[in-house]
Amino acid sequence: MTALGFLYPGHSAEDDYPRIEQLLGSDIRLDVVHTDIGTDAHRVDALLEMGSAERLAAAGVEELRMSGAESVVWACTSGSFVHGWEGAQEQVRTLAVTAGMPASSTSFAFVHAAKEIGAGRVAVAATYPDDVAGLFADFLRAGGIEVLQVRGAGIITAAEVGTWGEEEVLALARQADSPDAGAVLLPDTALHTATHIPALEKELGKPVLTANQVTVWEALRLTDRRVNAPSLGALFTREPIVQV
Incomplete structure (x- = not known):
């Protein structure tokens, strides 16, 4: 059994995790600990505070250690990329030391995942306001990913994002897509996907x-x-995507 730990801000789309655990269909356990979200707002000041070292240190990493987690990821994109590339690196370094295990964040996950599937050029479909969506694009560029197009939906709160269903998600992805993009990225962990x-x-x-x-x-x-799990998309399988 491989146990994986996640620090998830508040309560919006955390039910994605037991669903993903089921779809993995393997000897993997996903342990989610909720952090205090503070002010629910996709504003730079609120996001900086949400992902502060003090807040994450108090978030329940001891609980994850006791559960046997072998790694921990700060499951918040905006609360990591808003610190910039260097600041986000320091954030996960501090988290790794505090937790006593390898650590990362969703922002770095996007960079690593895009490279894994060979998508050097991407389009971004963000639920965020335009200024915050732009910061995510800047983060991707700092990681060596070319961003061809960014579409922001202008939503302020994670609570509202969590109410979106498949129709809204598909519409945003279609609006953001670019013919030359190798992948489309939807960066909000508050979004059910x-x-x-x-x-x-x-x-x-x-x-x-x-x-x-x-x-x-x-x-x-x-x-x-x-893990090979085709129901979780191209990232979890080596099978090519069929162009339609």
């Missing part, structure tokens, strides 16, 4: 990377595990 990935990839005819999907993949990567 675990059950929508096959439909997204079929609709767009290319790999789609979503926040909770890449977060789990990153935790597996930190433990040197690779």
Whole structure:
């Protein structure tokens, strides 16, 4: 049994994790600990505080250690990339020391996952306001990923994002897609996507990377595990995406 730990801010789309655990269909356990979200707002000041070292240190890493977790991922994209590349690196270094295990964040997961599938050029479909979506694009560029197009939905709170269903997710992905993009990225962990990935990839005819999907993949990567799970999209299978 491989146990993976996640620090998830608040309560929006955390039910993606037991669903992903089921879809993995393997000897893998996903342990989710909720952090205090503070102010629920996709604003730079609120996001900086949400991902502060003090807040994460008090978030329950001891609980994850006791559960036998072998890695931990800060399951918040905006609460990591808002610190910039260097700041996000320091964030996960501090988390690794505090937790006593390999650590990462969803922002780095996107960079690693895009490279894993060979998507050097991407489009971003973000639920965030435009300024925050732009910071995510800057983070990707710092990681060596070319961003061709960014579409922000302008949603302020994670609570609202958590109410979106497949129709809204598909619409945002279609609006953001670029013909030259090797993948479309949906960066919000408050967005339910675990059950929508096959439909997204079929609709767009290319790999789609979503926040909770890449977060789990990153935790597996930190433990040197690779799992074939086609229902979780191209990232979890070597089978090519059929262009339609």
